Amino acid sequence: MHYSSQTLTMFGRWQSLSRLRTLAFILMSGVIAPPLSSRSLAEILIRDVTPIDAHSGVMETQDALISDGFIVAMGQALEASSSATVINGSGRFLAPGLWDMHVHLSYDDRFVDLMPDLFLDYGITSVRDTGGNLDRLLPILKSLYASDSEAPRVFYAGPLLDGSPVVYGSDEGKGIGEGTATTEQARSRVQELTAAGVSFIKIYEMVTPEIFDAFADEASKVNLPIAAHVPLSMLASEAGPRVQSMEHLRNIEMDCARDAEALLKERREMLAAGRERSSKGMDLRSSIHKTQRDPAVQNEDPKRCDRVLDSLVSTIQVPTARLNAMTQYPPFSVEDWPLALQALPESLRNDWLKAPQYMDPNSYRVLGEWTLAMIPRLAAKNITIGAGTDTPIGWAIPGYSLHRELEILVAAGLNPRSALAAATLVPARFFSLDDQAGRVAEGYQADLLLLDANPLEDIRNTRRIRAVISKGNLVRDMTLE
Numbered sequence: 001m002h003y004s005s006q007t008l009t010m011f012g013r014w015q016s017l018s019r020l021r022t023l024a025f026i027l028m029s030g031v032i033a034p035p036l037s038s039r040s041l042a043e044i045l046i047r048d049v050t051p052i053d054a055h056s057g058v059m060e061t062q063d064a065l066i067s068d069g070f071i072v073a074m075g076q077a078l079e080a081s082s083s084a085t086v087i088n089g090s091g092r093f094l095a096p097g098l099w100d101m102h103v104h105l106s107y108d109d110r111f112v113d114l115m116p117d118l119f120l121d122y123g124i125t126s127v128r129d130t131g132g133n134l135d136r137l138l139p140i141l142k143s144l145y146a147s148d149s150e151a152p153r154v155f156y157a158g159p160l161l162d163g164s165p166v167v168y169g170s171d172e173g174k175g176i177g178e179g180t181a182t183t184e185q186a187r188s189r190v191q192e193l194t195a196a197g198v199s200f201i202k203i204y205e206m207v208t209p210e211i212f213d214a215f216a217d218e219a220s221k222v223n224l225p226i227a228a229h230v231p232l233s234m235l236a237s238e239a240g241p242r243v244q245s246m247e248h249l250r251n252i253e254m255d256c257a258r259d260a261e262a263l264l265k266e267r268r269e270m271l272a273a274g275r276e277r278s279s280k281g282m283d284l285r286s287s288i289h290k291t292q293r294d295p296a297v298q299n300e301d302p303k304r305c306d307r308v309l310d311s312l313v314s315t316i317q318v319p320t321a322r323l324n325a326m327t328q329y330p331p332f333s334v335e336d337w338p339l340a341l342q343a344l345p346e347s348l349r350n351d352w353l354k355a356p357q358y359m360d361p362n363s364y365r366v367l368g369e370w371t372l373a374m375i376p377r378l379a380a381k382n383i384t385i386g387a388g389t390d391t392p393i394g395w396a397i398p399g400y401s402l403h404r405e406l407e408i409l410v411a412a413g414l415n416p417r418s419a420l421a422a423a424t425l426v427p428a429r430f431f432s433l434d435d436q437a438g439r440v441a442e443g444y445q446a447d448l449l450l451l452d453a454n455p456l457e458d459i460r461n462t463r464r465i466r467a468v469i470s471k472g473n474l475v476r477d478m479t480l481e
């Protein structure tokens, strides 16, 4: 757990207040934010189904009644109105809808229209957009939030809040990152983003410790959770405890090394020299990673690393294992990859079929091995793991790739229940929504999957989707097939 239950309640209350303020702002300014209530008025009765979730495990077979976007009753022989849709759940499992905790909806134009449908096809009913230019993202969200739109719930951060030079600048990084020169600028940016309706902020790798501090402090004042890459000018054990989630396990290895302090000094010198030379952010970051990452992994001090991990017990780790360990688990070597690719338009499909040519298996070999070994270590320390893919980056087919992520997490040593939690309870907790999302229980949001088999027995069963309920609506129904 990363908050005490009391803090959690206060956090929740604060968030509701902040949402009301955001709504007032929207009414005044036309800025958009997620709808406060679900559009659904539909009633759905699922008969004789076995509910399962990561909180309660396998529950007694019973009926579940869904109305107005929520699970309103669970029990034996429930009654519904005559207009209700009745589904026979016999022999099937009712699981919470899945989340992908790391997506980029606006990263690649070719995916914009495709992504919401693909997410729902694969049972992803909520996503966390971990970085996008607001000018591009807000119009996309506007259509997803429209009252007649069938789409997953979207929680978004806006731009990658970076320092100097910006990694994802406008020249080669699609402008999804933005620089921050002063602590004042950092603070006012958090205020502006709050007003623009973001649900969290994302801090990136080039910020200085002072700017990181300003972002973290201001975000905590307005109760916005933070997702972050560990800034290159900091140690993971300094930055990690101040944020609610860390992405890709990035730069933890550098703090785990025997010579971590010397590496930090060298990084700061490389950053200063890069700024002096006006290096591009992307190039400077890669040269630092190239210089330090593999040697740090190979020079780990296990005792120091234990202390580093101990400092992260309250921070969710989103390893994006499928991305880090692409050498060990190439996306295109999975049997059903060609079939999943069929959902993409032809030009995109043809492009992605060339993935094996573009991939250099050696460049990420060490990082991949390290990531896979780190997952059971995190689990042994009760560090919470979240499931995210970085789709569409790194040949991650939206939706499909989340199931791959869960499989890889389990193959690396996570048990299926923790893997299911990583895509349900954990993201709900990140947003302090764990009293309303991520479980199959009365009063919870009706984002649900009807499955043919139990994923707590075999995580691959998250793919065996028979029906999808999103915001209380039956959006995919294969119960009669």
Ligand SMILES: [Zn+2]
Residues within 6 Å of the ligand: 102, 103, 104, 130, 131, 390
């Ligand atoms: Zn990302």
